[in-house]
Amino acid sequence: MLKVLAVAMLAALTQTAPNPHLPKPTYDSVPPAVPAGIQRGVLIVSKTNAWRHLEHIPHSNEVIAGIAKDLKRPSFTTENAAVFDDAILKNFSVVVLNSASGDFMTAPQREALARFVARGGGIVALHAAGDNSHKAPWYFDTIIGATFTGHPNGPDHIQPASVLIDQPRHPVMAGVKLPWKPADEWYSFDVDPATRGMTILARIDEASYRPGDKLKMGAVHPVIWVNPRTKGRVVYSAMGHNPENYDDPNYRLILTNAIRWAAR
Template structure:
């Protein structure tokens, strides 16, 4: 099984996240799950040349509409980069898995196929997070990804008020000011599968045993593509 990690660099970099370090940790975790892993920092080129043998796409990249130097919004007249999302659209139709982590909620904004697949977004005027610190992760629901897992605590950012634009299957939440916020969710898009994991600010997150156990479960579920459709199940 072949996996590609899209790692924040160039217009997908930002001043807050050490993407090279976290992508290296992710590569270790994904390889432990049995995938042949390649890390790509040329995000647009990697998407445009997405081969049919790619089973898993990991998105660990930032917002292309923000300055990679200070995080400020790019001017309205900044030249737009054309991204060919045809290969990702075709991959979603044939069956591919996507693991989107942390800042991926604000990434690939000009890739319609990814926007549709992820199910929720970081919106700058609405989404926020408390200062990085101790995060209590509450497992919820009965999805296969949370099977056998217990709540855990780690040092991380706690993304809050992510804006959902489609149905999700919640897997984990955190509580802030008495409000539960989704942290991890799963989606099935036809024969394809996606897990979004809002954790992962830096390598401390990926060194957490609880987080690694959650990712191992997520990768086990994601490797089973193409996912059975309702028609397939009915005809079985």
């Protein structure tokens, strides 16, 4: 009897244990203390109100901060979305949304970010910053322009795939060496973002991996693109699920190029 009770209690605890990949959504109202004197900085935000990429966020935040330092720009890393405030954003040239997922901004915070882009501020959005947990029309239209439909799972979750460059002369893709076949979690989308005004910089060769029938996009399976319709420069990369991706020389170069370009 005691053994049965112990098993039942363990099962109950297991069922109620929170999933660290799915934190309880929170909304921030008090902004973080940003160091004084930041000018033309890089703001790194990894706030997650949906799926949290526990595996890569700590390392990728460090890598991005290191890139900012190499570019001789100060950086500030936070998970507090109240940082999206006009008085704070004026100190930064570019915001990196590092797998920031879910509806993580309040309406006033989203409006402050929209004003930042409208006056020329840059956005570099990475991986889960483009998943389907983002519902706000401004965010969809400005940052992504397509709806995430899924990625391979099970044994095919992480696969190597060939990345093809459509715009080799674009500053974001400068210096990338081909052939390049990184292993990643490959996102699919409902449409080619180019049909909604985006410019595709790079895509995946679907013949080089197994997307699954429901996730096939065909000849144009985009992975990195920019929004040429905004005053601020906006870049999105669907890559970056694994911590190792941020140590890949080509991907680090793309991130460096993207931050430099977006920050003007």
